Amino acid sequence: MVENVLISILIPVYNAERYLERCLDSVLAQTYGSFEIVAIDDGSSDGSPAILDAYAQREPKRVRVEHRANAGAAEARNRAIELARGEYVAFLDNDDWLDPDFLEQLASHVGEGADIVFGGYRRPHADGSVASEIVPHPGEEWAPFAVLAAWAKLYRREFLLANDLSFLSANIYEDLYFSIPAIYAAQRTEVVPYCGYNWFMNPESVSNTSQRTSEGLEFDRAMSALVDRVGVDASGRQDALFVHAMVRLGVFSLFLTRDGDGPELAAERTVLLRAWLDAHVPTWRSDLYARMGRPRGDSRGARIATWLFVCHPRLFAAALRLK
Structure with missing residues (x-):
C-alpha cells in the first residue's frame, strides 16, 4: 500500500440531510489514513450546510467545505477538483457510502502512478438487501466501462488537469462527459476486482425515479x-x-x-x-x-x-x- 499518497474524496452536496452523516462517517471510518474530504454545498436549503460545518469544525484537518449558490452537481464536482489537494481524487455522492477498506483496496493498486484505478459497486436498498453488484475483472474488455459513473474509482489529479477533464452541466449523463474521455486519455490504468462503493437505491433520487419520461432530458x-x-x-x-x-x-x-x-x-x-x-x-x-x-x-x-x-x-x- 502507498500510505503516504493523499486522496481527496470529492462530495457534491444538495439537500442531503437525511443521508449525509452516513456518507461522511463512511469516509472518516476508512482504514486508509491519508485522505481529505472536499464537500461542495451546492446551495442546499435544508440542514446539509449545518451538518457539513459541524463536521469541518470537528475534523478541521480532514474536512473542508465550500458553500456556493446552486449550479448543479457537475459544477460542484468541477469546483471540488480545483480545490482538491490530493495526488488522487475519488468521487462520492451525498446519499451513497463507502466500505471501510475502499481507499485501502484501490490505493494498493496505484503503483507507479496509475492514471485511473477502477473498482466496482453494489446497489443496496434501505432495508440492507442488495439489488445488484458490479465487479470489474482484469482482462475483460468491458472492465473500464463497467462503472460509467465517476465514482468507484481513483483518478490521478494531475492527469485530470492535464487533459482538461470535467463534468458537463446537463440533466442526464453528466458523468459520462468526464468518465469516458478519461478512459481514452489514460496511459496507465488498473482494474481491481473489488466492490466497495455503495450506490444507494434511494427512492427520492432523480436517477431512481420510476415512471420518468424523456420530456426535457438532454x-x-x-x-x-x-x-x-x-x-x-x-x-x-x-x-x-x-x-x-x-x-x-x-x-x-x-x-x-x-x-x-x-x-x-x-x-x-x-x-x-x-x-x-x-x-x-x-x-x-x-x-x-x-x-x-x-x-x-x-x-x-x-x-x-x-x-x-x-x-x-x-x-x-x-x-x-x-x-
Missing part, C-alpha cells in the same frame, strides 16, 4: 458532446468499444423512460435514436461488440438488449414493449 445534447469530446482515432475512425458504448447508452435511455413515455413515444424515440446514431456514430450498424457473448464483462441484459437493437430491430421493439 440525451442528445449529452451524447453529442461526448462524441465530440472523444473524437476519432489515428485512422479517422471511432474506437470499436466507444461505438458500442454509444449504442448501449442510447438503448439504456429507451428503457429508462419507456414506462413513462408509453409504447408509442418509445417507438418514436427508437427511430430518432437510430437516426442520431447514423449521423454521429456512422459504423454503429456493424458494431463489433453487439454479440450475445460480447463484450466480456458486461451484464447479460445489456448485451442482449444492445444485440437486439443492432441486429434484430423487430425483436428489440417487442422487448421494449414488455413490462
